[in-house]
Amino acid sequence: xxxxxxxxxxxxxxxxxxxxxxxxxxxxxxxxxxxxxxxxxxxxxxxxxxxxxxxxxxxxxxxxxxxxxxxxxxxxxxxxxxxxxxxxxxxxxxxxxxxxxxxxxxxxxxxxxxxxxxxxxxxxxxxxxxxxxxxxxxxxxxxxxxxxxxxxxxxxxxxxxxxxxxxxxxxxxxxxxxxxxxxxxxxxxxxxxxxxxxxxxxxxxxxxxxxxxxxxxxxxxxxxxxxxxxxxxxxxxxxxxxxxxxxxxxxxxxxxxxxxxxxxxxxxxxxxxxxxxxxxxxxxxxxxxxxxxxxxxxxxxxxxxxxxxxxxxxxxxxxxxxxxxxxxxxxxxxxxxxxxxxxxxxxxxxxxxxxxxxxxxxxxxxxxxxxxxxxxxxxxxxxxxxxxxxxxxxxxxxxxxxxxxxxxxxxxxxxxxxxxxxxxxxxxxxxxxxxxxxxxxxxxxxxxxxxxxxxxxxxxxxxxxxxxxxxxxxxxxxxxxxxxxxxxxxxxxxxxxxxxxxxxxxxxxxxxxxxxxxxxxxxxxxxxxxxxxxxxxxxxxxxxxxxxxxxxxxxxxxxxxxxxxxxxxxxxxxxxxxxxxxxxxxxxxxxxxxxxxxxxxxxxxxxxxxxxxxxxxxxxxxxxxxxxxxxxxxxxxxxxxxxxxxxxxxxxxxxxxxxxxxxxxxxxxxxxxxxxxxxxxxxxxxxxxxxxxxxxxxxxxxx
Ligand code: HDE
Numbered sequence: 001x002x003x004x005x006x007x008x009x010x011x012x013x014x015x016x017x018x019x020x021x022x023x024x025x026x027x028x029x030x031x032x033x034x035x036x037x038x039x040x041x042x043x044x045x046x047x048x049x050x051x052x053x054x055x056x057x058x059x060x061x062x063x064x065x066x067x068x069x070x071x072x073x074x075x076x077x078x079x080x081x082x083x084x085x086x087x088x089x090x091x092x093x094x095x096x097x098x099x100x101x102x103x104x105x106x107x108x109x110x111x112x113x114x115x116x117x118x119x120x121x122x123x124x125x126x127x128x129x130x131x132x133x134x135x136x137x138x139x140x141x142x143x144x145x146x147x148x149x150x151x152x153x154x155x156x157x158x159x160x161x162x163x164x165x166x167x168x169x170x171x172x173x174x175x176x177x178x179x180x181x182x183x184x185x186x187x188x189x190x191x192x193x194x195x196x197x198x199x200x201x202x203x204x205x206x207x208x209x210x211x212x213x214x215x216x217x218x219x220x221x222x223x224x225x226x227x228x229x230x231x232x233x234x235x236x237x238x239x240x241x242x243x244x245x246x247x248x249x250x251x252x253x254x255x256x257x258x259x260x261x262x263x264x265x266x267x268x269x270x271x272x273x274x275x276x277x278x279x280x281x282x283x284x285x286x287x288x289x290x291x292x293x294x295x296x297x298x299x300x301x302x303x304x305x306x307x308x309x310x311x312x313x314x315x316x317x318x319x320x321x322x323x324x325x326x327x328x329x330x331x332x333x334x335x336x337x338x339x340x341x342x343x344x345x346x347x348x349x350x351x352x353x354x355x356x357x358x359x360x361x362x363x364x365x366x367x368x369x370x371x372x373x374x375x376x377x378x379x380x381x382x383x384x385x386x387x388x389x390x391x392x393x394x395x396x397x398x399x400x401x402x403x404x405x406x407x408x409x410x411x412x413x414x415x416x417x418x419x420x421x422x423x424x425x426x427x428x429x430x431x432x433x434x435x436x437x438x439x440x441x442x443x444x445x446x447x448x449x450x451x452x453x454x455x456x457x458x459x460x461x462x463x464x465x466x467x468x469x470x471x472x473x474x475x476x477x478x479x480x481x482x483x484x485x486x487x488x489x490x491x492x493x494x495x496x497x498x499x500x501x502x503x504x505x506x507x508x509x510x511x512x513x514x515x516x517x518x519x520x521x522x523x524x525x526x527x528x529x530x531x532x533x534x535x536x537x538x539x540x541x542x543x544x545x546x547x548x549x550x551x552x553x554x555x556x557x558x559x560x561x562x563x564x565x566x567x568x569x570x571x572x573x574x575x576x577x578x579x580x581x582x583x584x585x586x587x588x589x590x591x592x593x594x595x596x597x598x599x600x601x602x603x604x605x606x607x608x609x610x611x612x613x614x615x616x617x618x619x620x621x622x623x624x625x626x627x628x629x630x631x632x633x634x635x636x637x638x639x640x641x642x643x644x645x646x647x648x649x650x651x652x653x654x655x656x657x658x659x660x661x662x663x664x665x666x667x668x669x670x671x672x673x674x675x676x677x678x679x680x681x682x683x684x685x686x687x688x689x690x691x692x693x694x695x696x697x698x699x700x701x702x703x
Contacts, residue, residue: 042068042069042072042073043072043076046069048069050069051069054067054069054070055067055069055070082347082382082383082384083381083382084132084133084382085127085133085378085382086178086378087129087130087178088127088128088129088144088146089127089131089132089133089135090127090128090131090132090133090134090135090137090192091125091126091127091128091144091346092125092126092127092137092226092278092279092282092283092346093123093124093125093126093339093342093345093346093349094123094124094282094283094286094292094335094337094338094339095121095122095123095124095335095336095337095338095339095345096121096122096123096124096291096333096334096335096336096337097119097120097121097122097333097334097336098112098119098120098121098122098149098296098331098332098333099117099118099119099331099332099333099334100112100113100114100115100116100117100118100119100330100331101116101295101329101330101331101332102116102328102329102330102331103115103116103118103330104239104298104328104330105241105242106241107239107241107247107249107298107300108239108240108241108359108360109240109241109242109358109359110151110153110156110239110357110358110359110360111151111152111153111357111358111359112149112151112156112331112357113330113331113359120149120150120151120152121149121150121397122147122148122149122150122333123147123148123150123345123349123393124145124146124147124148124333124335125144125146125346125349125351126143126144126145126146126226126229126278126282127143127144127146128141128142128143128144128192129141129142129143129144129181130181130182130192130193130194131191131192132191132192135191135192136192136271136275136277137270137271137274137275137276137277137278137279138222138262138267138268138270138271138277138278139192139193139267139271140193140194140195140216140217140221140222140264140267140490140494141192141194141216141221142161142162142163142212142215142216142221143161143162143163143223143226143229144159144160144161144162145160145161145162145229145231145232145253146158146159146160146351147159147160147231147253147333148349148351148355148394150396150397150398151357151398152397152398153357153358153398154355154357154396154398154400155355155357155394155396156355156356156357156360157351157352157353157355158233158251159351159352159353159371159375160231160232160233160234160251160253161231161232161234162220162223162229162230162231162232163212163215163216163220163232163234164215164230164232164234164250164252164319165211165212165215165234165316165317165318165319165471166212166234166316166317166367167206167208167209167212167213167317168206168208168209168316168317168367169208169315169316169317169366169367169461169465170366170367170370170461171366171367171369171370171371171374172370173206174367174370174374176202177202177209179198180198180199180201180202181194181198181199181202184196184197184198190497193497194216194494195493195494195496195497195498196497196498197498197499197500197503200494200495200498200503200504200507201500201503203507203510204503204506204507204510205506207468207469207510207513207534207536208317208465208468209317210468210469210472210510210511210514211317211318211468211471211472211475212317213472214472214475214476214487214514215475217487217490217491217494218475218479218483218486218487218490218551219261219262219263219483219486219551220259220261220551221490222261222262222263222264222266222267223259223260223261223262223278224260224261224262224623225257225260225278225281225282225561226278226281226282226292227255227257227281227282227285227292227561228255228257228258228259228260228561229255229259230252230253230254230255230259231251231252231253231294232250232251232252232253232319233250233251233252234316235250235316235362235363235365235367235368236248236249236250236306236313236314236320236363236365237249237250237251237360237361237362237363238360238361238362238363238445239298239300239359239360239361240358240359240360240361240445241359246361246445246448247300247301247302248300248301248302248303248306248313248363249298249299249300249301250298250299250319250320250325251296251297251298252296252297252298252299252327253294253295253296253297253333254294254295254297254327254329255292255293255294256292256293256294256295256332257292257293257558257560257561258554258555258556258558259551259554259555260551260555260623261551262620262653263486263653263654264486264489264490264493265649265652265653265700266620266649266653269618269620269649270620270621273616273617273618273620273621274621277621281563282335283338285561286335286336286337286338287338288590290561290588290590291334291335291336292334292335292561293332293333293334293335294332294333295329295331295332295333296329296330296331296332296333297327297328297329297330298327298328298330299320299322299325299326299327299328300325300328301313301320301325303448303451305325309324310467310470310541310543311464311467311470311471312462312464312465314363314364314365314366315365315464315465316365316367316368317465317468317471318471319471321474321543321544321546321548321549322546322548323544323546323547323548324544344391344392344393345393348383348388348391348393348394349393349394350375350379350382350383350388350389350391350394351375352375352376352379353368353371353372353375354372354375354376356442357442358440358441358442358443361444361445364453366461384408384409385407385408385409386404386407386408387407387408387409387410387411390409390410390411390412401433401434402434403418403419403420403421403433405419415431416430416431416433417430418430418431418432418433419433421433421434421435466537466538467536467537467538467540467541468536468537468538469513469514469536469538469539469540470540470541470542470543471543472514473514473515473540473542473543474542474543474544474545474546474549475549476514476515476518477515477545478545478546478547478549478550479549479550479552480550480552480553480693482552482693482696483550483551483552484518485521485696485702485703486702487518488518488521488522488525488702488703489525489702489703491507491511491518491522491525491703492521492522492525492526492703495507495508495522495526496525496526504526504528505528505531506531506534507522508522508523508526508528508530508531509531509532509533509534510534512530512531512532512533512534513533513534513536513540514540521703522703524703525703552693555690555691556690557687557688557689557690558688558689558690559584559587559588559589559688559689560587560588560589561588561589562589562590562623562624562689563589563590563591563592563621563622563623564580564584564589564590564591564592564622564623564624564625564626564689565591565592565594565617565619565621565622565624565625565626565646566580566581566591566592566593566594566625566626566627566628567594567595567614567625567626567627567628567629567643567646567663568593568594568595568601568603568608568610568627568628568629569595569596569601569629569630569633569636569637570601570602570603570630570633571602571603571604571630571632571633572601572603572604572608572628572629572630572633573603573604573628573660574603574604574605574606574608575604575605576628576660576681577593577603577608577628579681580626580628580658580681580684583684583685589623589689592611592612592617592621592622593608593609593610593611593612594610594611594612594613594614594617594646595608595610595612595613595614596613596614596637596640596643597610597613597614598610598611598612598613614637614640614642614643614646615642618642618645618646618649619645619646619647619649619650619653619655620649620653622650622655623655623689624650624655624656624657624658624684624688624689625646625647625650625655625656625657625658626657626658626659626681626684627647627657627658627659627660627663627666628660628663628681629659629660629662629663629666630662631661631662631665633662634662634663634664634665634666635665637666638665638666638669643666644666644669644670645670646670647666647667647670647672648670648671648672651670651671651672651673651678651695651699652696652699652700653691654677654691654692654693654695654696654699655677655691655692656677656678656679656684656687656688656689656690656692657672657677657678657679658679658680658681658683658684658687659678659679659680659681660680660681661680673698675692675694675695676692676694677690677692677695
């Protein structure tokens with residue numbers, strides 16, 4: 001076969017524009033300028049003439065090893081993936097700004113808290129913990145809430161979670177915890193789920209996990225949106241002011257949209273309907289200018305106050321109730337820009353709890369101390385080089401210079417020979433490099449006088465860490481009865497997936513120490529006899545209940561940030577649809593038009609284009625549903641399982657259903673029984689977007 005007889009070239013009309021040189025074209029002086037900008041090149045700037053065909057010895061001949069274009073392209077592709085994070089692999093990021101609203105110079109010298117109105121860029125990454133990078137967004141799990149502040153005094157990383165406590169007290173248990181919750185080692189499943197033997201085995205043997213486990217089993221574990229989660233620094237940190245005076249501090253993020261969750265049944269169905277439910281929700285909200293925002297609050301207290309509490313503030317399995325130390329708002333973070341490239345930014349961002357600025361310091365929380373080592377180490381293994389700080393998303397926005405040199409993927413080109421100090425090169429006029437700045441540099445808080453942190457080397461925990469049950473009890477008892485039922489049902493569900501009976505038994509015996517009622521519900525749900533009560537190292541005490549621990553006690557009907565699904569079909573009244581859309585938009589929400597098919601549909605006047613097709617847009621994707629259907633269309637849809645399910649799900653998920661009279665036949669088929677949340681279209685504004693929890697007892701057998 002002759003070389004010149006290729007059947008076709010496969011060459012498209014235009015090549016895509018890839019600006020890889022960053023040279024402004026000056027290296028292409030002998031080439032046509034316009035062409036130089038647009039021409040596809042390899043990684044070393046060689047123009048590529050054909051991006052469709054590899055180099056062959058004849059049209060049907062073997063591909064030649066000489067083809068450097070092919071080899072470089074495939075070589076780079078082969079290495080596109082980097083190790084995913086061992087935990088928090090699945091994440092979504094965004095850029096934003098932090099603004100100081102209430103300066104606190106009396107508490108901290110951190111520059112970002114000195115002046116009202118002062119701003120600082122931030123990057124945030126939200127994540128699930130247990131699942132891999134491609135796992136679903138809505139499993140029952142803790143959510144990571146990591147914020148990088150690019151301050152003028154260097155980066156401050158507040159690497160927190162959406163739950164204020166953690167599973168373990170000492171970093172040495174972290175690998176065990178994570179191994180137990182990840183997919184089981186022999187079989188490679190379950191993915192992104194805690195409902196399996198090894199996790200609950202660990203929990204049952206390590207009662208300090210119980211507090212965080214109860215939070216994870218509560219509705220906090222299945223958030224509605226990343227825009228509607230709280231964030232917590234978890235550990236107690238330290239503020240230090242310009243005079244060197246110190247206070248202890250806990251950090252809180254309060255979502256401006258309030259806290260909202262899904263139901264378990266809903267979360268499971270969302271996973272099928274939209275794997276990327278949270279990532280998409282965050283991205284789309286920012287794209288439409290509906291910028292998510294959180295207030296940053298601090299709980300500030302001192303050592304004397306801490307010493308009087310029935311728990312140790314250095315124990316990360318404990319929280320400080322907001323009723324005891326109110327949260328004081330100091331600033332607001334607003335997310336205003338999506339990432340331009342997911343890998344370069346969200347994947348390569350490297351958070352380090354050790355990134356701290358003058359005015360903020362660590363405490364001796366043994367979990368925090370372990371984290372200070374772990375994150376630096378993990379970034380080297382994930383990103384492959386100690387120079388990961390040079391990746392744009394990680395680099396500080398303030399000047400940085402030192403004598404760290406070389407290493408894999410060094411992108412800086414330091415000049416001169418001053419790569420050590422002290423040096424006296426300045427005396428001969430050479431560049432001498434930077435020097436330490438004792439007055440403005442970071443200096444660790446030395447400790448309070450009379451409370452020196454020294455002692456014998458011991459592997460033990462302080463006595464004050466011994467109570468593992470009082471705060472779980474406080475958490476459970478602070479919930480509404482409906483929320484308590486959700487917790488009990490979640491534990492029953494999880495334990496029902498545990499095959500080891502002795503593990504189920506041990507969990508319930510631990511729960512008996514937390515709350516006898518909870519243990520009895522779980523035992524009944526599992527069809528087992530109540531086992532003996534575990535013997536705690538320290539008997540719990542009854543702490544004052546805290547309404548701030550409950551979502552439902554704080555919930556307000558609110559359309560802001562919510563999505564309302566509107567079902568219509570041929571002949572639907574367009575004025576009713578427009579009225580709904582206008583109302584929701586005015587209140588700060590958004591609407592999605594759903595119809596039996598996408599494309600244009602003839603309505604009462606003109607045509608309307610649906611945003612989503614019914615079977616592909618189940619009601620689990622919306623916070624409330626409205627229906628504008630003619631009786632004959634409703635009659636037809638009553639034969640369609642997707643339509644019936646649309647209303648049945650909205651109903652059992654306790655959502656507001658607003659409908660026209662024509663829809664009634666469909667509602668009847670879906671088993672929708674009139675109640676305060678099932679209203680006419682005109683009444684929708686009166687009821688608003690909220691959950692009608694009183695409905696739940698009639699639609700679901702909760703534990
Ligand atoms: Fe992490 N954690 N963690 N963690 N963590 C990681 O660092 C670790 C802990 C948290 O979006 C890893 O860069 C240890 C508490 C978030 O990139 C790793 C201990 C809290 C993220 C690591 C803890 C967190 C991580 C994996 C016990 C809440 C995601 C990849 C001593 C206050 C950050 C990485 C992002 C990520 C270690 C406990 C939050 C392996 C050893 C407590 C939000 O370094």
